[in-house]
Amino acid sequence: MYARGMTVREIRGHLEELYGIDVSPDLISAVTDAVLEEVAEWQNRPLDAVYPLVFFDAIRVKIRDEGFVRNKAVYIALGILPDGTKEILGIWIEQTEGAKFWLRVMNELKSRGVADVLIAVVDGLKGFPEAINAVFPQTVVQTCIVHLIRHSLEFVSWKDRKSVVPALRAIYRAKDAEAGMKALEEFEAGYWGQRYPAITQSWRRNWQHVVPFFAFPESVRRIIYTTNAIEALNSKLRRAVRTRGHFPNDDAAMKLLYLVLNHAAEDWKRPPREWFEAKTQFAVVFGERFVSQ
Structure with a gap:
């Protein structure tokens, strides 16, 4: 499931590391070309x-x-x-x-x-x-709320991260969009918002696509967030x-990813x-x- 640019030894190494299996070099050589067609078929399936x-x-x-x-x-x-x-x-x-x-x-x-x-x-x-x-x-x-939180933490020093996360939670766990914006404004005016103003700027930039989250009931929010x-x-x-x-x-990357995904x-x-x-x-x-x- 690999491109010709990868050696048989490298392919064997991947298979052993990923799945704990060992296969012969002849088998790997035989399946490589066939898998090219399989990847294309999978990527174009209905x-x-x-x-x-x-x-x-x-x-x-x-x-x-x-x-x-x-x-x-x-x-x-x-x-x-x-x-x-x-x-x-x-x-x-x-x-x-x-x-x-x-x-x-x-x-x-x-x-x-x-x-x-x-x-x-x-x-x-x-x-x-x-x-x-x-x-x-x-x-x-x-x-994606998880991505937004991660992006926010990129502005924060390691020692402060454990404190900033609960402060952000008040925003995305608010009961509705209005309460969420109020929580964002409170964060902005508070200690962490003043210390890391880039966090609030990031949430405001993305707010149009954060708002839909608040319209859903908790069970749907949990699926979206988790x-x-x-x-x-x-x-x-x-x-x-x-x-x-x-x-x-690109083909070599595609084939390895296809192998892992399947x-x-x-x-x-x-x-x-x-x-x-x-x-x-x-x-x-x-x-x-x-x-x-």
Whole structure:
């Protein structure tokens, strides 16, 4: 499942480290070309018509490109189906900056059969919400609260982080958008807001896409906020990528990520337990867009 630029020894090393298995060099050579076709088929397979929730997230991967090792973004879309089970919709290695790239991804999802996404959770990148709504105009675009908190903590010294996190919690756990804004203003006027003014600026910049979060009942908020599924996935991907250093080309990166993702997907037999309560709320909030499926 690797590009020709990777040696048999490196492939064997990855397989042993990831899965504790050892395979012969002849077998690895035989499967490499076949998997190229498998990856393409998987990336172009038909998708379901409706996904109540899709998380779009990225990891950074070093890939050799035109003689230079570049730090490229690899985007993963994790969809939650109406029954609560998870599915990786695809992997995309960013070739162009910003909105044009994301618009291409959205159009690709639509061409593969996706007619509606109820909530898209994104990492706050400029142009991403507009690209989503250009193709799926009814989709609620929600900034990932976990990413926003992480971004906030980048401004904070290590010794202060344990104190700042509870102060931020008052914002995103507020009962509604009005109370959330009041909590943000109180944070801004308080000790931590004065010490780290960049935090408030970041929340204000993203507020338009934080607000939708407050309209949902607690059970739905918990699903949106608790990104355990994609966090666990990213952890596996980063571990696999870290052992590689850098990839000789995009295909090599794509194949390793495909291998790890498909191995992870084997464990996804049941929906998260929070989904049973959230499902009822989705049906109330979105009506026929959810229950007609």
